[in-house]
Amino acid sequence: MKMKRILAFILALSMVFVLVACGGTKETKDNTGGKTDTKNKDWEIVVVPKDATNPWFVRMETGVKEYREETGLNVYQKGPSETDATMQAQVIQDLIAAKVDAICVVPVDPPALEPVLKEAMDAGIVVIAHEGASLQNCHYDIEAFNNEQYGAFIMDNLAEAMGGEGLYTTMVGHVTNASHNEWADGGIAHQKEKYPNMKLLEEEPRVESEDNGDVAYQRAKELLKKYPDLKGIMGTSSFDAPGVARAIQELGLVGKVFTAGTGMPSANAEILKSGVVKSLTLWDPALAGKAMIALAVKVLNGEKIENGLDLGIEGYQNLKFKEGSDKVLEGQGWIVINAENVDSFGF
DSSP: OHHHHHHHHHHHHHHHHHHHHTTSOTTOBOTTSOBSOTTOOOOEEEEEOSOTTSHHHHHHHHHHHHHHHHHOOEEEEOOOSSSOHHHHHHHHHHHHHTTOSEEEEOOSSHHHHHHHHHHHHHTTOEEEESSOTTOSSSSEEEESSOHHHHHHHHHHHHHHHHTTOEEEEEEESOTTOHHHHHHHHHHHHHHHHHOTTEEEOSSOSEEEOTTOHHHHHHHHHHHHHHOTTEEEEEOOSTTHHHHHHHHHHHTTOBTTBEEEOBOOHHHHHHHHHHTSSOEEEEOOHHHHHHHHHHHHHHHHTTOOOOTTBOOSSTTOSSBEEOTTOSSEEEOOOOEEEETTTGGGSOO
C-alpha cells in the first residue's frame, strides 16, 4: 500500500512538470489584461466600428481581413447595423460574455460607452480605441494624427477655396462625437489665428448631420437659405462635404459657396472632378484598423508603449503621446484627395 502511494505521488509530480514545461494554459493573464505567454496565437481580437454598413467602416474591415491573412491571428470586425451607441454597447457586452482577448472600438458616443468598456477591462480584456481620445476606460486610444492639427488642415483647404474671407460654419456628425468636435474646434482656432477675414456664424456655429448625407444636404440647404451671406461649411463626417456639395449644386451656388471636409475617394470622385469641391481630406480606415490591432497585440505581449512606437504600418511608424496624455497616441496619417489624385487610391 505504501508503495502505491509513493507511485501515485510520483505520477502527480510528473503531470505538474509536464504542464509547466508546456507553458501552462492558454488563458494565463497578468492583472493588466496582458497575456504572460507572448507566443499565444489563439488570441481573439475584435474591431467594433460605429456602423458595420458605413462605407468608411467597410473599408476598415478590409484592413482587418488583411491583417488576419498576414499574421494568422484570429481577428475580425463586428459592429452594429447602424450608428447607435446603445447597439454598439450591446455588441461589446456580447464580446465580454464571449471572453475575447481584445476589443478595438471606434466609439459612437464615448461617455455612453464608458460603463461597458470598464466591464471589459475589469474582465481582463485589452481595450484599444480609435477616434475616442476622451475615453477613460481604455488602455490606449490611437489617432491617425493630432485632432486639432487635422482640423486646422481641413480649415486650410476651406480657406483656400473661400479665398481666405467670408462667413462660414462647422458641421459634425454628432455633437457627442469627440473627434469631430476636436477637428471643428481646431479648425476654428486656426481660422482665428491665420484667416482674420473669415468669420464664424455666431447664430449657428456648429450644426449636426447625424452622419447622414441626406441630413447634411437638408441642413446645408436650410443654412444657405437662412443666411444668404454664408460662404463656407467645414465638414467633419465623411457624409458632410458630399451632402453640402449637393445643396450647393441644387441652389446654383457653385463657385459662390464652398465646402471642405473628410471623404472617401471613390464616393467623391464626381464632385471633385466637377469642381464643386476642390479637395477633401482623410486617413485610410483600413490602416487605422490594422494599427488598432497591432497596438492590441503589443499590449497583449506586455511590450512597453512609449514615444516613437513603430507599428510597422504607414502613418503609424512614429507614434507620439498627445501632450499631457499617457493614453492617446498620435500618428501622421492624413492625406489630401483632389481631382488629380482621386482615382489613385483604389478605394
